[in-house]
Amino acid sequence: MAMKVKELAELVGISVRTLHHYDEIGLLTPDEVTSAGYRLYSDANLEMLQQILFFKELDFSLKDIKEIINNPSFDQEEALNMHRRILLEKRQRLDQMIATIDKSVQHVRGEIKMTAKEQFEGFNFSHNPYEQEARERWGDHAVDQANQKLQNQPPEKQKALSDQMNSIYTRLAAIRHTAPTSAEAQTGISEWYSYLNTIGTYSPDAFKGLGQMYVDDERFTRNIDQFGEGLAVFMRDAMTAFADRHS
Structure with a gap:
């Protein structure tokens, strides 16, 4: 059953003005607005508000909350x-x-x-x-930053970096059936870590989070597994081992 803004504010214990602000910045937009201009919040809106307030309880900014919950991979x-x-x-x-x-x-x-x-x-x-x-799970900032840096390079530099990336993928695909913790796998994944830090900034923890995205986000999995089925999972495991050793 839809709830008016005042009813929702009283239920949750926040101000009407706060809910208006969330709507204005696109953080929580009611599913329905009547012809008279009354905001009506659905059950789905209530669930999203709960998520927002959980994130606020953990000291996230509204800007970061909006970015996280609007990410297509948000679960x-x-x-x-x-x-x-x-x-x-x-x-x-x-x-x-x-x-x-x-x-x-x-x-x-x-x-x-x-x-x-x-x-x-x-x-x-x-x-x-x-x-x-x-x-690291739902934010694409580091990935977007790296992609933007790559796009800002002159064409010849872009090609060189692209060739280098494909070469690393190919070498990792060739050893994807070995143990991710093996010396060979760790040497290969170390090369990948160094490469990523030439086009972006990745701490070991961020590197580990990126590896998890390779498996959780089907777009990553599909692109990486073009070099060999199971490569995304292998890289995730190797990146995790690398990060744990260097954290």
């Missing part, structure tokens, strides 16, 4: 499972910080003596790791 069930795992990890860190506070109170009272390490257990000031994981 709602996969996202929910990721949210659950991430929230469990977040709860574990909060429990650790609470334990650190309790020990700190005892330390101030002189009841215990905390080490320097113990005083900072639970703190994490790194860049949002959840955002990185989601962007």
Whole structure:
């Protein structure tokens, strides 16, 4: 049953203005607008709003949320499972910080003596790791950036890079039946890592995420497997082993 904007705002506990803003920026557009101008939200809209609020709870920006949920490869069930795992990890860190506070109170009272390490257990000031994981799964930024850089090269440079890419694919296809962790496979995938970093910027973790996309996104799989059936899976596994060794 469709819900009016005020009803949805009251149900969720957010403001009508917030829902209007989501509509204005194309983040959450109601499936129906009456002739009188009333926004009507469907069950599908409610499910999408839930996803948006889960991402907000994990400190994603609205811009990044929009990019992720509009990605053709976005999978709602996969996202929910990721949210659950991430929230469990977040709860574990909060429990650790609470334990650190309790020990700190005892330390101030002189009841215990905390080490320097113990005083900072639970703190994490790194860049949002959840955002990185989601962007590696559903964000195409690194791939788009590399493609744009390639297109900006002069024609002769583009051809040289294209030939080099095809050559690497061909060599990897020839060894795709070997173990992805073998020295031969790792030498070949290391060459692929070096190549990608000449046209883009890939950390080992991003490289690992890209490898997963080779299997999850049928467009990647189809193009890569032209060089040999099963090559995408082999590259994914070899890239994972490479990233785990270099992280």
